[in-house]
Amino acid sequence: MYEFSYHRPASVAEAAELIANAADGKLVAGGQTLLPTMKHRLASPSDVIDLGGIAELSGIVVNGNIVTIGAMTTHAEVAASSEVREAIPALAALAGNIGDPAVRNRGTLGGSIANNDPAADYPAAVIALGATVRTNRREIAGEDFFTGMFETALEEDEIVVAVDFPRPEAASYMKFENPASRYAIVGVFVARTAAGPRAAVTGATACAHRAFRIEESLQAGFGASALDGFEAPVDKMNSDIHASAEYRAHLVKVMAQRAVAACA
Amino acid sequence: MQENGIGASVRRKEDQRFLLGKGRYTDDINVEGQTYACFVRSPHAHAEIEGIDASAATAAPGVVAVLTGDDLAADGIGPLICGVTVTSDDGQPHRAPAHPALAQGKVNYVGDHVAIVIAESLTQARDAAELVEVNYRPLPAVASTADAANDGQQQIHEEAPNNICFNWPFGDKAANDEAFAGAHKVSSIDLVNNRMVTNPMEPRAALGEYNSGTEEITLHLTTQNPHVHRLVLAAFNQLAPEHKLRVVGPDVGGGFGAKIFIYAEELVVGWACRKVNRPVKWTADRTEAFLSDAHGRDHVTRAEMALDENGKFLAMRVLTTANLGAYLSTFATMVPSYLYAFLFAGQYTTPLIYSEVKAVFTNTSPVDASRGAGRPEATYLLERLVDVCAADMGLDPAEIRRRNFIPKDAFPYQTPVVQCYDSGDYEAALDQAMELADYAGFDARAEEARGRGKLRGIGLSSYVEACGIAPSAAVGQLGGGVGLWESAQVRFNPTGNVQVFTGTHSHGQGHETTFAQLVCDQLGVPFENIEVIHGDTAKTQFGMGTYGSRSLAVGGVAIAKACDKLIAKGKKIAAHAMEAAEGDIEFAGGNYTVAGTDKAMNIAEVAFNAYVPHNYPEGVEPGFDENAFFDPMNFSFPAGTHICEVEVDPATGEVEIVDYTAVDDFGKLVNPMIVEGQVHGGIVHGIGQALLEGCHYDKDGQLVTASYMDYAMPRADNAPEFKIDYAPTDPPHNPLGVKGCGEAGAIGAPPAIINAIANAIGAKHVEMPATPETVWRACQSAN
Numbered sequence A: 001m002y003e004f005s006y007h008r009p010a011s012v013a014e015a016a017e018l019i020a021n022a023a024d025g026k027l028v029a030g031g032q033t034l035l036p037t038m039k040h041r042l043a044s045p046s047d048v049i050d051l052g053g054i055a056e057l058s059g060i061v062v063n064g065n066i067v068t069i070g071a072m073t074t075h076a077e078v079a080a081s082s083e084v085r086e087a088i089p090a091l092a093a094l095a096g097n098i099g100d101p102a103v104r105n106r107g108t109l110g111g112s113i114a115n116n117d118p119a120a121d122y123p124a125a126v127i128a129l130g131a132t133v134r135t136n137r138r139e140i141a142g143e144d145f146f147t148g149m150f151e152t153a154l155e156e157d158e159i160v161v162a163v164d165f166p167r168p169e170a171a172s173y174m175k176f177e178n179p180a181s182r183y184a185i186v187g188v189f190v191a192r193t194a195a196g197p198r199a200a201v202t203g204a205t206a207c208a209h210r211a212f213r214i215e216e217s218l219q220a221g222f223g224a225s226a227l228d229g230f231e232a233p234v235d236k237m238n239s240d241i242h243a244s245a246e247y248r249a250h251l252v253k254v255m256a257q258r259a260v261a262a263c264a
Numbered sequence B: 001m002q003e004n005g006i007g008a009s010v011r012r013k014e015d016q017r018f019l020l021g022k023g024r025y026t027d028d029i030n031v032e033g034q035t036y037a038c039f040v041r042s043p044h045a046h047a048e049i050e051g052i053d054a055s056a057a058t059a060a061p062g063v064v065a066v067l068t069g070d071d072l073a074a075d076g077i078g079p080l081i082c083g084v085t086v087t088s089d090d091g092q093p094h095r096a097p098a099h100p101a102l103a104q105g106k107v108n109y110v111g112d113h114v115a116i117v118i119a120e121s122l123t124q125a126r127d128a129a130e131l132v133e134v135n136y137r138p139l140p141a142v143a144s145t146a147d148a149a150n151d152g153q154q155q156i157h158e159e160a161p162n163n164i165c166f167n168w169p170f171g172d173k174a175a176n177d178e179a180f181a182g183a184h185k186v187s188s189i190d191l192v193n194n195r196m197v198t199n200p201m202e203p204r205a206a207l208g209e210y211n212s213g214t215e216e217i218t219l220h221l222t223t224q225n226p227h228v229h230r231l232v233l234a235a236f237n238q239l240a241p242e243h244k245l246r247v248v249g250p251d252v253g254g255g256f257g258a259k260i261f262i263y264a265e266e267l268v269v270g271w272a273c274r275k276v277n278r279p280v281k282w283t284a285d286r287t288e289a290f291l292s293d294a295h296g297r298d299h300v301t302r303a304e305m306a307l308d309e310n311g312k313f314l315a316m317r318v319l320t321t322a323n324l325g326a327y328l329s330t331f332a333t334m335v336p337s338y339l340y341a342f343l344f345a346g347q348y349t350t351p352l353i354y355s356e357v358k359a360v361f362t363n364t365s366p367v368d369a370s371r372g373a374g375r376p377e378a379t380y381l382l383e384r385l386v387d388v389c390a391a392d393m394g395l396d397p398a399e400i401r402r403r404n405f406i407p408k409d410a411f412p413y414q415t416p417v418v419q420c421y422d423s424g425d426y427e428a429a430l431d432q433a434m435e436l437a438d439y440a441g442f443d444a445r446a447e448e449a450r451g452r453g454k455l456r457g458i459g460l461s462s463y464v465e466a467c468g469i470a471p472s473a474a475v476g477q478l479g480g481g482v483g484l485w486e487s488a489q490v491r492f493n494p495t496g497n498v499q500v501f502t503g504t505h506s507h508g509q510g511h512e513t514t515f516a517q518l519v520c521d522q523l524g525v526p527f528e529n530i531e532v533i534h535g536d537t538a539k540t541q542f543g544m545g546t547y548g549s550r551s552l553a554v555g556g557v558a559i560a561k562a563c564d565k566l567i568a569k570g571k572k573i574a575a576h577a578m579e580a581a582e583g584d585i586e587f588a589g590g591n592y593t594v595a596g597t598d599k600a601m602n603i604a605e606v607a608f609n610a611y612v613p614h615n616y617p618e619g620v621e622p623g624f625d626e627n628a629f630f631d632p633m634n635f636s637f638p639a640g641t642h643i644c645e646v647e648v649d650p651a652t653g654e655v656e657i658v659d660y661t662a663v664d665d666f667g668k669l670v671n672p673m674i675v676e677g678q679v680h681g682g683i684v685h686g687i688g689q690a691l692l693e694g695c696h697y698d699k700d701g702q703l704v705t706a707s708y709m710d711y712a713m714p715r716a717d718n719a720p721e722f723k724i725d726y727a728p729t730d731p732p733h734n735p736l737g738v739k740g741c742g743e744a745g746a747i748g749a750p751p752a753i754i755n756a757i758a759n760a761i762g763a764k765h766v767e768m769p770a771t772p773e774t775v776w777r778a779c780q781s782a783n
C-alpha cells in the first residue's frame, strides 16, 4: 500500500466536498474490493474518504411497494433483514450468498454496484427488478447504470446514496459459482412483475445486462419450458480459464430455466 | 496401557497455544535493529538480463542495501543444490544446471529472484524494489510439460539439451514387450497429473541474525527440517560453517512438503544479514507463495496393462513426462523416479513392470515433493488404469482388484520394482470398505438419484505407499546424498519431568502430543510431565525432519530406543538403591520392582538418584538422559481402500461427493483422533487435486492462477462426512508397529473420486481437476 490521507465525513455533502477537493480521491465503503487493490499496489489514491460514518447511507426502509436500501447497507444486513426477506426473498438470498461471512459483514450494496465487477451478483438484481439507483445528484434507472466492465453511469465524484427496489410478484436468482472465488461464472435473475417478466444476466459477459430475449421467451408463458428454444449467443460470452464461452452460454440457459422454475 | 498412552485419543497439547493465539511463527518474531527485505522478481518467464540499475533504489528513503547476483557470486555463496542423483539413459547423471539464489544474467521463470532490497521498513523496501531497473531481453518461454522436449523448442539451459533433465528407463523392456505381445488384452489410458500449488496456510518466511561477536548466523525459517537446512546451507552454499549456523523452525503453519526445500530467499537472507550486519526479515505474501514455492505433480502419462483372459495383470508399461520446472529444487529428481516408479506394483501381483520417465525443464516454478510426492502420481495412474481394465474385461472394479491382489500370506512380498512390502492384507481392507460404504446397495442409490436427475457413480481406489522414509543404505544406493535415520534424546530432569528432543519437526501433525503419549506409555510418566521439543538446531541433537510420513515410524522409534536405554540404566540404579541384583529388577508402569517382593521405586526417584548420586552404583555415570538414533530396515507400507460416491448434475457438470469411505492400514494407532485428522486432511487434499486445484501457466509462462480468486482450494463444503475405519496389519520391521498416515488420503483419494465420476457419466476418463465444465464436456461426449 502507498501512503494516502484518510477522511471520515459525517454527511454525504461533506463526503462530496472532500472527494471533489482531493487530487485523486477514492470513496471507500466496505473496502472489500478497494483495499485489496491498494494492498497489491494497483491503486494509489491520494485520499480515501470513508463513507462508514454517514448514518443516512445505511438502512432498509419499505414504503408501499418500494424497498429502499441504503448504499452502505452490508450484504449481511440485507440477507438478515426481515423486510427484505418478506418483500423480495430472492434479493435477501442473493446477498446471503455473496462471498463469505467476512465479506458479507463488510461489503456493501453501494460498493458492489459502483464497482460493477462483471461477475458480481447485485447488478443482476438491480437490472431485473427494475430498481432505481439514487445518487447525491440524481436518479438512474437500474438498467442504465451498468455501462461496461467495471464501468457505470456514475459521473466523477458522484455518490450512490440508495437503491429503490420495486417489489416483484415473484423473483429468483440462480448463480453458478466460480469454484475458486465463488463469484458468479453465470448468474441469472428472473422476476415476474405486474409489467411482465424481467431478466438479467451477470458473469457471462463484460457487464451485467438485461436479458431481453429471455424476457421475450417468457412473455408466452412464465415457465421453464418456455426457454427450451432459447440459446444465449456464444460470441458475446466471456471465455477464461474457469469457463469457455460455449459453457457459459449453456449455463445462462440452465440457470435461467432453474430461476424461472423456482419462481413458481 | 497407560492412561494417555498409546491408543488414547488425547487432545492435542499444542492446541492450547494455537487456540489462544500464542503460537510463535517466524513472522511473529521481531528482533532489535531488524530490517525488512523485498525481493525483486522476474516478471518474465524467460529472459536475459542486460543490466541492473539499482542506483535509484539504493538512494531511496530507508534503504539499507540492494544486493544482486553479482554480490552473491563475489562472496562465494554457492548455488542451490539438488540432493539426489538419477542416472539418465546415456549413463550420465541427470543434468543439473546451476540454480543461483539471485539471477546471474538470466531469469528462467516468473518470480525468479533477481535482487534483494533491504530497508528500515517493509513499505520502504517495497517502494525501493519498484525503483530497481532491470533491463530484460525476453526470450520465448517453454511452458508446456508435454511439449518441452520437442524438437525446435526454445532451450532453457545449455547443460540440458532438448530441455531434458533425465531419461530414466526402469525395468526389463524386452520381457515386458514380450508379455504385451502375448496378452489376451491390452488396456491403456492417457492422463495428466495436474500441477498443484501446495499452499500451506502460513507463507514462507525467514529471519536472519548475525552476531559479529561470535560470528554466528541464526536463521529462523519456515522449515520442516532445520538440521537439513543447516547442513545444506553450510556444506553446499558456504553460508557459514555448520557449528556457526543455527537454524530454528519455530511454529510452522503447515508444510505438506513445500517447506522441506532449501530456497533462494532463505540462503539470501542468511547471507545478507551478515553482509549488512543487521537482522533481516522476509515474509512471502500470498502472490509470492504462488510464484516461488515449489509446486507439485505435473506429469503427462500413458499407461498400459497386459491382461490374461481371467483379468490377471501380466505386465504394465508406463511412459511419463514429468515437469521439474525451471531449476532443480532440493529433492526434485527423486519425486518422479524413485518415489514414483517403485510404487507401480501397487497392491497387485503384476510380475513385469517397465517404465520410462522423461524429466523436463520448463519456464515455470520448480516442482518438487508435495504431500505424497510421486506416490499420488503412481497411484492415480495405476488405479485409473485398473478401472479401465475392469471395463475392458467386463469385470466389476472390486473383482478385478481382488483377482490381482497380493495375497495376505505372500508377505514379505518382493515386487518387481525394488520395494519389498513387509505386511498387508489388502482384501480385508477392501471387504471392510465395501461393507462400510454399502457397495452392494449402490444400484438402488443410483436409481433413486436418477429420479432426481442426478448421475450417481461409485469409485474404488486400493493404494499402497512407501513411508517411514527411509533406510539410509537404500537411499545411498539410489544416489541420495543423506542418511534418513532419525534421532532422539529423552532427558529426565532431577524433579522427575521429562523433556523429549526429536529431530523431526511438527508443523501441524501434533507430534508434541503423539510423542508424549509414546513416552508416557513406555516410561509410565504422567502425560502432563512430558514436553516434546523440536525444531531448533541449538536445542535438539540432530535430525532429518518431517516428510514422507516418517516422523512416528522413524522418529518415534528413536524416542522409544532412548527410553529403552533409560529403563536399562535405571535398572542398575534401582537395583543398587533397593539392594537387589540387577537381574531381579522389573520395570512396568513407571515402577521398578524387585521380583517376588513388594519393594518398588518410581522412575522419577531413580532419576533423582541419578542426579544426586549420593548412594549410587559404582561405574554408572550420573545423569538420566539418553540419546538414540534409529535407521529403519525397510520402508513402511501403509495401504487401504477408499470408496467415493459422487452425484453429477448432467446439466452443469457439477460434481458432489456424497459419500466417502476410507479403510486404511496404518499399523498401530498412537492417537486415533490425530490419525483421523490426518486422514480427513489428506482426503480433502485429494479432493482439491481431483476436483478443484488447477495450476495454470499460459503459453508465455505467466502463472494465471496466482491467487485464491483463480486457484480453487478445497473448503469444508466440498467434503462430505467421512466414513473412516482401519484394517491394521503388523509391520515386522517397525519396533512400534506403526506405518505412517500423513499422506495416505492425498494418495488414495484422487483416483477414487475420478473413478466415481467416470462411473457416473459412463466415460473412460475425465482429467483432473474435474471442474464442472470438464465434466459437462465429458457428459456430452459420453452421450
Ligand SMILES: Cc1cc2nc3c(=O)[nH]c(=O)nc-3n(C[C@H](O)[C@H](O)[C@H](O)COP(=O)(O)OP(=O)(O)OC[C@H]3O[C@@H](n4cnc5c(N)ncnc54)[C@H](O)[C@@H]3O)c2cc1C
Residues within 6 Å of the ligand: A026, A027, A028, A029, A030, A031, A032, A033, A034, A035, A051, A071, A072, A075, A097, A098, A099, A100, A103, A106, A107, A108, A109, A110, A111, A112, A114, A115, A119, A120, A121, A122, A158, A159, A160, A161, A181, A182, A183, A184
Ligand atoms: C473474497 C471475496 C469474495 C467476494 N465474493 C463476491 C461474490 O460472490 N459476489 C459478489 O457480488 N461480490 C463478491 N465480492 C465483492 C464484495 O461483495 C463487495 O461488494 C465488493 O467488494 C464492493 O463492496 P465494498 O462495500 O467492499 O466496496 P469498496 O471496496 O469499499 O469500494 C468498491 C468501489 O466502489 C466505490 N464506492 C463504494 N461505495 C460507493 C458509493 N456509495 N458511491 C460511489 N462509489 C462507491 C469505491 O470508491 C470503490 O471504487 C467478494 C469480495 C471478496 C473480497
